[in-house]
Amino acid sequence: QVKSKIMSRESRMRATINQKLTEMGERERLKEILRARLTECGWKDQMKAHCKEVIKEKGLEHVTVDDLVVEITPKGRALVPDSVKKDLLHRIRGFLAQHAT
């Protein structure tokens, strides 16, 4: 019972934070920053090249969104440069420090 209370407290906190993130436009801002950074550092081009391979493999006509998602996402996550990751985390922590009770 206590556990569930704690959990729900935590999940409530998370929910609040997430809500704040969205409402204050911070989420959108962070998204933009991330996209820009990823393009700058060449991540996007890398991923596109990988996409080409997948497409050639699956065939232009038949490739689906899911195909791509399945192939791209894990690689994408892994290929994010450390600097970008650090920068993002830094900003998020900053936000949390400000708005988490």
Added chain:
Amino acid sequence: MKMEDMPLSGPDNTRLEALAHDIYSELVEDACLGLCFEVHRAVKQGYFFLDETDQESMKEFEIVDQPGVDIFGQVYNQWKNKECECPNCKRLIAASRFAPHLEKCLGMGRNSSRIANRRLASSNNMSKSESDQEDNDDLNDNDWSYGAEKKSDQNSPRRSKSLKHKNGESIWYNYNTGISYETLGPDEVRSLLTTQCGVISEHTKKMCTRSQRCPQHTDEQRRAVRLFLLGPSAPTLPDADAVETDSFDIPDAQPLMSRLQWEDSDISPTDSASSKASTNHSDSRKPKKKKKPSLPLNSGGSSSQSNISISTKKKRPKLSAPPISSIYDDLA
């Protein structure tokens, strides 16, 4: 950026840290998804592979990564050390300095005329200001010394001067290099001629501003000019319609001369041909010294021989003093 980007510490903060990572992961995944959608749409719409062609063409335009060459494979400092021989002065000039040098050398740039003007103005009394390199070739042919009488040259740049000159119209500028008789009244002409050489260059239609003993012109020329400008009889009035004649006999410029002397061009030209002209000119005689656009200075025949063709309209090199004809009409 902070010096140390430490994760939040403490029990609560562990959660916060975890939360931060979760948020981060969410963001990254969102980016990946976005890319997938983008690519997928491009594939289905058919523009995903647009930037690819056959292997060969791809090879052709690959980025070049060699030393001394830019990414297109072009050598970018190829001409740095080259020298070119100037066609004018025959010197060897560095490639990057070549264009400015040519400007000065040929006297065609914006600044070169100013510099030349200045130089002439200052050295004018001393040296025989031989045409510098900076003069146009045309002016080089002049027998004029640019004894720049420092008239208030209305700062007409040398360039425009020579342009005007080319048209045979050197009407309203008193260039540094000489006086245009066309803009002078008869009195001024007379006074000028008593002090200066005054011989008119067939090129520029200007009077030599050097002394009466100037070495560039003979006394004969000086006499001719004086006759021409101040002769006993008025010169025939040129036909307003620019009847151009090429030869000009000074001795016969009687009508022209007298015209010059008298304000009202009531001069009856000795030649019938010029009668019309005279009338015309008497009318047009106004106290204007400047800005007489392309004066059709053609003493229409006047006296049979005073075929004065002041080719204001066309440039014609004159052997003798160019006819002044009705220019003076407009002079006060």
